[in-house]
Amino acid sequence: MAANGHPPSFFENVNINFDKAAAYTNHPQGLLDQVKICNSVYQFQFPIQVEDGYEVISAWRVEHSHHKLPTKGGIRYSEDVNEDEVKALAALMTYKCAIVDVPFGGAKGGIKIDPKKYSVHQLQKITRRYTAELVKKNFIGPGIDVPAPDYGTGEREMAWIVDTYMAFNSGSIDGQACVTGKPITQGGIRGRREATGRGVFFGIREACANAEDMKALGLKPGLEGKRVVVQGLGNVGYHAAKFLQEGGCLIVGLAEYEGAIYNLKGLDVEAVVKHRKETRSILNFPGATNMASTAEALELDCDILVPAALESVITKENAPRIKAKIIGEGANGPTTAEAGEILNRKGTMVIPDMYLNAGGVTVSYFEWLKNLQHVRMGRMAKRFTETSFDQLIATLEQKTGKMFLEDERKKLTHGPDEIDLVNSGLEDTMIVAYNEIRERKMTVGCDDLRTAAFVSSIDKIAHSYIELGIFP
Ligand code: GLU
Numbered sequence: 001m002a003a004n005g006h007p008p009s010f011f012e013n014v015n016i017n018f019d020k021a022a023a024y025t026n027h028p029q030g031l032l033d034q035v036k037i038c039n040s041v042y043q044f045q046f047p048i049q050v051e052d053g054y055e056v057i058s059a060w061r062v063e064h065s066h067h068k069l070p071t072k073g074g075i076r077y078s079e080d081v082n083e084d085e086v087k088a089l090a091a092l093m094t095y096k097c098a099i100v101d102v103p104f105g106g107a108k109g110g111i112k113i114d115p116k117k118y119s120v121h122q123l124q125k126i127t128r129r130y131t132a133e134l135v136k137k138n139f140i141g142p143g144i145d146v147p148a149p150d151y152g153t154g155e156r157e158m159a160w161i162v163d164t165y166m167a168f169n170s171g172s173i174d175g176q177a178c179v180t181g182k183p184i185t186q187g188g189i190r191g192r193r194e195a196t197g198r199g200v201f202f203g204i205r206e207a208c209a210n211a212e213d214m215k216a217l218g219l220k221p222g223l224e225g226k227r228v229v230v231q232g233l234g235n236v237g238y239h240a241a242k243f244l245q246e247g248g249c250l251i252v253g254l255a256e257y258e259g260a261i262y263n264l265k266g267l268d269v270e271a272v273v274k275h276r277k278e279t280r281s282i283l284n285f286p287g288a289t290n291m292a293s294t295a296e297a298l299e300l301d302c303d304i305l306v307p308a309a310l311e312s313v314i315t316k317e318n319a320p321r322i323k324a325k326i327i328g329e330g331a332n333g334p335t336t337a338e339a340g341e342i343l344n345r346k347g348t349m350v351i352p353d354m355y356l357n358a359g360g361v362t363v364s365y366f367e368w369l370k371n372l373q374h375v376r377m378g379r380m381a382k383r384f385t386e387t388s389f390d391q392l393i394a395t396l397e398q399k400t401g402k403m404f405l406e407d408e409r410k411k412l413t414h415g416p417d418e419i420d421l422v423n424s425g426l427e428d429t430m431i432v433a434y435n436e437i438r439e440r441k442m443t444v445g446c447d448d449l450r451t452a453a454f455v456s457s458i459d460k461i462a463h464s465y466i467e468l469g470i471f472p
Contacts, residue, residue, distance in 0.1 A: 007336070007338075008336070008337060008338075009084045009088075010084055010085050010088035010089075010311050010312060010333055011084045011085075011087045011088035011091065012084075013088070013312070013333065013336050013337045014088045014091050014092060014333065015036060015091075016337035017337055017340070017450055017451070017454055018035075018036055018091075018454055018458070020337075020451055020454070021446070021450075021451045021452075021454030021455045021458060022036075022454075022458060024444045024445075024446060024451070024455050025455060025458055025459060025462070027458070027459075027462045028471070030471070031462055031465060031466075031471045032458070032462075034465060034470075034471070035065065035067075035094075035458055035461050035462060035465070036091070038062050038063070038064045038087045038090060038091065039063055039064060039065060039066050040062070040063040040066075040139075041060070041062050041083065041087065042060065042061045042062070042134075042137055042139055043058070043059075043060050043083060044058075044059055044060075044133050044137075045057065045058055045059070046059070046129050046130075046133060048122065048125050048126055048129065049125075050122065057111060057112070057113060057126060057129075058081075058111075058112040059109070059110065059111045059112065059130050059133070060081070060083060060086040060108075060109060060110045060111075061086075061107065061108075061109040061134055061139045061140075061145070061147075062083075062086045062087050062089075062090040062107060062108055062109070063090065063105065063106075063107045063139070063145055064087070064090035064091045064093065064094045064105065064106040064107060064108075065091075065094040065105040065106050065461065066105050067094075067105055067461050067464040067465055067468065068097070068103050068104055068105050068464060069104075069105060069143060069144070070104060070105070070141070070142065070143050070144050070145050070146045071093075071104060071105040071106060071107035071144070071145045071146070072093060072097060072102070072104035072105070072106065072107060072145075072146050072148070072180075072361060072364065072365075073089065073090055073093035073106055073107040073108040073109070073147065073148065073150075073361075074089075074108060074109070074147065074148045074149050074150025074151075074153065074181075074360075075108075075109035075110065075111070075130075075147045075148070075149070075150055075153050075157070075161075076089070076108070076109070076110045076111070076150040076151045076152055076153065077110075077111050077113055077114075077115045077151070077152030077153050077157075078110070078112070078113075078114070078151055078152050079112060079113065079114040080112075080310075081110035081111065081112040082110075082112070085110065085311070086108050086109065086110045087108075088311070088332075088333060089108035089110075089150075089332055089333075090106050090107050090108035091106060092106065092332050092333065092353065092354055093106030093107060093108055093361065094106025094457075094461065095354045095453070095454060095457040095458075095461075096353075096354045096355070096357070096358045096361060096457075097358075097361060098456070098457035098460040098461050099354055099355050099358060099433050099436075099437070099453055099456060099457050100355070100358040100361070100362050100429050100430075100433045101429075101433075101460075102358070102361055102362055102365045103365075104146070104361070104365070107145050107147075108150070109130075109134075109147055109150075111126060111130055113126065115152050115153075123157070124160055127157050127160040127161060127164075128160055128163075128164045131160070131161045131164040131165060132164060132168070134147075135164075135165060135168045135169075140161075140165060140178055140179070141165075141169075141178055142172075142174045142175065142176075142177035142178050142368070142371070142372070143174075146177065146178060146179060146180060146364075146368060147161060147178075147179050147180075148179065148180045148181040148360070148361070148364050149181040149235075149360075151234070151310065154181070154193075154235070155181060155182060155183045155188065155193070156183075158179050158180070158181045158182045158183070158186075158188075159182055159183050159186045161178070161179045162175070162176060162178060162179050162182055162186055162187065163186075165178040165179065173374075174371065174372055176371040177368050177371035177372050180192065180364035180367040180368055181193075181360075181364060181367070182367070187367075187370075187371050188367060189363065189366055189367035189370050189377075189418065189422060190417075190418045190419040190422060191363055191418075191419050191422035191423055191426070192360075192363045192364065192366075192367055192422075193235065193239075194235075194239040194243075195359045195360050195362065195363035195364075195422075195426060196235065196236045196239065196240075196330070196357050196359045196360035197235065197236050197237070197238065197239020197240040197241075197242070197243060197308075197330070197359070198239060198243055198359055198423065198426060199356070199357065199358060199359015199360065199362065199426055199429075199430050200236065200239075200240040200243075200306065200308070200328060200330045200356055200357060200359065201239075201240055201243035201244055201247060202359070202426065202427050202430035202431065203328065203351055203355060203356045203359075203430050203434055204223070204244065204304060204306075204326070204328045204351065204356070205223055205247060206430065206431050206434040206435070207326065207328075207349065207351055207434060208221060208222060208223055208226065208304075208326070209221060209222065210438070213349065213438075216347075217325040217326065217347070217349060218325065219303060219325060219326075222248070223244065223247045223248045223249050224248040224249075225248065225249075225250060226248075226249045226250065226303040226304055227249070227250050227252045227264075227301075227302040227303045227304070228241070228244050228245075228249045228250065228251050228252065228253075228302060228303065228304045228305075228306060229251075229252060229253035229254070229255070229262075229297055229298070229300050229302045229304070229305050229306070229324065230244075230251065230253070230254055230255070230306045230308055230330075231255040231260075231294060231297060231298060231305070231306065231307045231308060231309050231313065232255070232256065232307070232308035232309030232310075232330070232331065233254060233256050233272070233273060233276065233282070234308070234309065236308045236330045236331070236357065236360075237306065237308030237309065237330060238269070238273060240306055240308055240328075240330050241254065241269045241306070242269045242270070244304075244306075245266075245268075245269050249304070250265075250266040251266055251267045251268075251269055252264055252266060252267070252300065252302055253267075253291075253297050253300045253302065254267055254269070254272055254282060254297075255282075255291075255294040255297035255298070256276070256282045256294065257294060257309075258281050258282060258283065259281070259282060259283045259290060259291060259292060259293065259294070260282065260290075260291040260293065260294050260296060260297035261282055261283065261285050261288040261289065261290055261291065262288060262289055262291060262297070262300055263287055263288040263289065265287075267285070267288060271285075272285055272288075294309075294313075295313075295318065298313065298314065298318060298322060299318060299321045299322060299323060300323065301323045302323065302324050303324065303325050303326060304324060304325070304326045304327075304328055305322065305324035305326070305327050305328070306327075306328045306329075306330050307327070307329060307330060307331050307334035307335075308330030308331050309331050309334075310331060310334070311331065311332060311333035311334060312333060312334070312335075312336055313331075313334050313335075314327070314334055314335040314336065314339045314343075315336050315338070315339050316336065316338040316339050316342060318339075319335075319338075319339035319342040319343055319346075320342055320346075322343065322346075322348065324348065325348060325349065326348070326349045326350075326351065327343065327348060327349070327350045327351065328351045328356055329350065329351060329352055329353035329356050329357065330353075330356065330357055331353065331357070332353050332357065333353060334353065335350060340448065340450060344447050344448045349449070350448060350449060350450060351449060352448075352449055352450035352453050354450075354453055354454075354457070355433055355434065355437055355449070355453050358429075358430075358433070359426055359429075359430060362425070362426055362429045362430075363422055363425075363426055366421075366422055366425060370418075376418050377418045377421045377422070378415070378416045378417050378418050378420070378421050381415065381416065382415035382416060382417065383415060384415070385415035385416065386413050386414070386415040389412055389413040389415075390413050393409055393412060393413060436456060437449055437452045437453045437456060438452070440452040440453075440455055440456045
C-alpha cells in the first residue's frame with residue numbers, strides 16, 4: 001500500500017523497486033533522490049478542430065534524467081495516458097538506457113486520445129501540433145530530447161514529427177536525428193520496427209541457455225519445445241512471438257484485448273495474425289480453444305509468459321495463480337512491485353522490462369547515430385569486406401586445390417548490410433547486458449533480476465552525476 005492507502009501507482013511501483021535496489025548500493029541519499037526524481041514535466045493542452053467544433057487535447061512530455069543527453073523515449077497515444085504513467089515510463093527509460101549502455105537520459109511522451117476514434121487527417125494535425133508545442137518549449141531536438149514510437153504510435157507519426165521539426169529548423173544538418181523509428185525513406189533504419197520483439201527473443205534465449213538456471217526452474221536448457229504464452233499482438237508481442245516460434249518454442253497461447261486463444265499443440269503466429277485481420281478478432285481461430293478474457297491467458301500452464309501489452313497486468317491478486325516458470329516482460333511495467341515479491345517467493349524467474357524490452361531504444365540509438373553520420377551503416381565496408389573474403393577464398397582454393405561450392409562462397413564472402421549490422425549490434429547488446437545483470441545478482445546477493453538490473457543502472461547513473469561534478 002502507498003502512504004495514501006491506495007494501491008501504489010505505476011510511478012510509485014517503479015520507485016518501490018528502485019528503493020529496494022538502492023539499499024544494496026552505498027550512494028548518499030541526495031544522489032539517489034536526484035537519480036529517482038523526474039527532472040522536467042511538461043503538461044500542456046491544445047485544441048483541434050473536429051466535425052462538430054473543437055476538442056481540447058491533453059498531452060505530456062517528461063524528461064526524467066539529464067545525466068546524459070539527449071533524453072530519449074517514445075510517445076504513447078492512449079485514452080489511459082496520465083501524468084503518473086508518463087513519469088513512470090520516462091523513469092524506466094533512464095534505467096533501460098543505462099542497462100544496455102545506450103548513452104541517453106530517459107524521457108516519455110503521451111497524448112490522451114484513443115487513436116482509433118480519429119481520422120488520419122486529425123491524427124496528423126494532433127501529432128504536428130504536439131511537435132510544435134515541444135519545439136516551442138525546447139523539449140525536442142537531436143541533442144535535447146528524441147522521441148520514438150510507443151503504444152499507439154508508429155513510423156507514420158514519426159514521419160510527421162520529423163517533418164514538423166524540420167519546418168521549424170530549416171537547414172538543420174542534424175535535424176533528422178530529432179526522432180527515431182522513422183520510415184526508412186525518412187531517415188529510419190532497417191530493423192527498428194521489429195527491434196523490441198527481437199530483443200525480447202534474444203534476452204529470453206540467453207536466459208534459457210544457462211543450464212544451471214534452467215535446472216533450478218525444472219526446465220531443460222534451450223528454447224526448443226518451451227511452451228510460451230504471449231499477451232498482446234502489437235508490434236512488440238507479435239515480433240516476440242514470431243521470433244520465439246522460429247527459435248523452436250511452442251506458442252500455446254495468444255491474448256488480445258477482445259479475448260485469448262490456446263492450443264497445447266501450438267499456434268502458428270502468422271496464421272493467427274492473418275485470421276485476426278480478416279475476422280477482426282483473435283477468437284475462433286481454427287483448432288484453438290477460446291478463452292473469455294486476456295486475464296485468464298496469463299494463468300495458463302506454460303513455461304514462459306510474455307506480457308507484451310500494457311502495465312500492471314500481473315498484480316498481487318493474480319500472481320499466486322501464474323503457472324509460468326519464466327516471465328519475460330515485453331511491456332513496460334507489467335508486474336506490480338507486490339506481485340514481483342510474490343513471484344520471487346514462488347521462484348519464478350522474472351526477466352525485467354527495463355532490460356528485456358530495451359531492444360527498441362538500442363536500435364533507436366543506431367538510427368540516431370546513422371542520422372548524425374549521414375551515411376547508411378555498412379556502406380563504406382561492405383564491398384571491401386566482400387573483396388577481402390573473395391581473395392582469401394581464392395588463396396585457400398589455390399593452396400588446397402579444393403573448390404568451394406557456389407553457396408558456400410556466397411555465404412562466406414557476404415559483406416554486412418545495414419540490417420546485418422543492426423541485428424548483430426542488438427544481439428550483442430542483449431547478450432552482454434543479460435550476463436551483466438545475472439552476475440550482478442550473484443555479487444549483490446539479491447533475490448531477483450529486476451533488483452540486480454536496478455542496482456547496475458543506479459550505479460551507472462550515479463557515476464555519471466559524480467563525473468559531471470554535480471555530486472562529490
Ligand atoms: N517506446 C520504446 C520503449 O519503451 C522505445 C523508445 C525509443 O526508442 O526511444 O522502450
